[in-house]
Amino acid sequence: TYLHKMVKLMPNLSVVGIAGPGDPFANPRETMETLRRVRADFPSMLLCVASNGLNVAPYVEEMVKLNVTHLTMTINAVDPDISQAIYSWVRDGKKIYRGRAAAEVLLSRQMESLRLCRQKGLTAKINSILIPGVNDHHIADVARVVAEQGADLFNCIGMCHVPNTPFAEII
DSSP: OHHHHHHHHOTTOOEEEEOOSSOGGGSHHHHHHHHHHHHHHOTTOEEEEEEOSTTOGGGHHHHHHTTEEEEEEEOOOSSHHHHHHHOSEEEETTEEEEHHHHHHHHHHHHHHHHHHHHHTTOEEEEEEEEOTTTTTTTHHHHHHHHHHTTOSEEEEEEOOOOTTSTTTTOO
């Protein structure tokens, strides 16, 4: 894989992190193969993955075997009513969910992924993007819920203005 080739060219790296754009577990075969190759060639390398948590759970066992030590998940809401204002749809395999159903699927999977990661000893860092007028009043609830679920770290991130995106007009 491309990342594996890059790591070979940079022998002084101590951490390999797989993140976006997009979610690494939208392409789980490629993500896991990259982790396997990096682990085989660099046994002492720290491995971490960043995800929205939707499709992490089926891969937690293998991540543990590969000694992936950190999972970062972006969880922007723990209330489906707020989440549906952030995510207009969620694709689970070949099925697309919209509205509240999408929010409920995403939240359920995020909590399952967080719980499994903590049970297996992975360090779980949660990022929440504060979106003014959407979830700004809800960030403390997100922090409380993920702490109750065992998250190790919580990082609140201010939203960056990106033109031509759904929240482009929020400053």
